[in-house]
Amino acid sequence: PRVGLGRPRVDVTLRISGFFRDAFPNVVQMFDAAVQAIAAIEGEDSEENPIRARIEQERAELQASGMADDAALRQASWRVFGAPAGHYGSGLQGLFQTGNWQHEDDLARAYLQWSAFAYGQDGEGVPARGALERRLGQLDVALQNQDSREHDVLDSSDYFQFQGGMAAAATHLSGKQPALYHGDHANPHHAKVRSLSEEIGRVVRARVTNPKWIAGTMRHGYKGAFEIAATVDYLFAFDATSGVVADHQYALIAGAYLHDQDTRDFLQQYNPQALRAIAERLLEAMARGLWAEPGDERERIAGHLLAL
Numbered sequence: 001p002r003v004g005l006g007r008p009r010v011d012v013t014l015r016i017s018g019f020f021r022d023a024f025p026n027v028v029q030m031f032d033a034a035v036q037a038i039a040a041i042e043g044e045d046s047e048e049n050p051i052r053a054r055i056e057q058e059r060a061e062l063q064a065s066g067m068a069d070d071a072a073l074r075q076a077s078w079r080v081f082g083a084p085a086g087h088y089g090s091g092l093q094g095l096f097q098t099g100n101w102q103h104e105d106d107l108a109r110a111y112l113q114w115s116a117f118a119y120g121q122d123g124e125g126v127p128a129r130g131a132l133e134r135r136l137g138q139l140d141v142a143l144q145n146q147d148s149r150e151h152d153v154l155d156s157s158d159y160f161q162f163q164g165g166m167a168a169a170a171t172h173l174s175g176k177q178p179a180l181y182h183g184d185h186a187n188p189h190h191a192k193v194r195s196l197s198e199e200i201g202r203v204v205r206a207r208v209t210n211p212k213w214i215a216g217t218m219r220h221g222y223k224g225a226f227e228i229a230a231t232v233d234y235l236f237a238f239d240a241t242s243g244v245v246a247d248h249q250y251a252l253i254a255g256a257y258l259h260d261q262d263t264r265d266f267l268q269q270y271n272p273q274a275l276r277a278i279a280e281r282l283l284e285a286m287a288r289g290l291w292a293e294p295g296d297e298r299e300r301i302a303g304h305l306l307a308l
Contacts, residue, residue, distance in 0.1 A: 032120030164241030225271030
């Protein structure tokens, strides 16, 4: 209810994972029911209830284009989207593994193709490309919440696939990038919201280039080396989708993983493929203009690569 809320309502669009879809269908239906209930409230202006105002506007536009009233209302009120039923991911992981993309728009189109299926009380993966594009084209903020400190934004592909993919798609559709935030809910009584760039900076300093973490990975041999290389991949992918990585952070990683003799020797001994992958990924960041001013790092990293 508007009474007691203390602020205007916020029009929220969810891009759910395939796991969330399968594990919590009741939550998806409850969220959709809330959207429909708010859209049905009369007597509030567009500032108090932007959800209803936007749904009614889009409903009228769809009706004017020849769509039946019921279908127009449902199309305008979809707010939960995900991959096709029975499928998972956002379509980005394969592109980064193969390098088969040229521009951020390629990433945006893949995300849209794999995310344009609506979920709710009367729909389980309904094709809804137009509805998703309308939502993302008007996006002001892209937020991803994390409720556990067992993971961070650079130790899984899920983070860049969903938040990075949403940022790329919204930028592609609107011409401007939404504000990007990370919600830290590890302690639900003291939740903290930071900008995504700040969160990535924290993770790079606290874990990715932390000598204690690197020493810990070394105890795991081949798998530890794989985790180091995967972290570089995820950092690169976040930058490619949302531009949130600074040059000095690439330099910190090059220093910790390639220029440090002990780490480089470890990678060479236990997983030379990971060492090669790290060097190639950093050079790719330079080639794509993500690492904009690498200075002499290009020659140093290329030298490590040639020595393999």
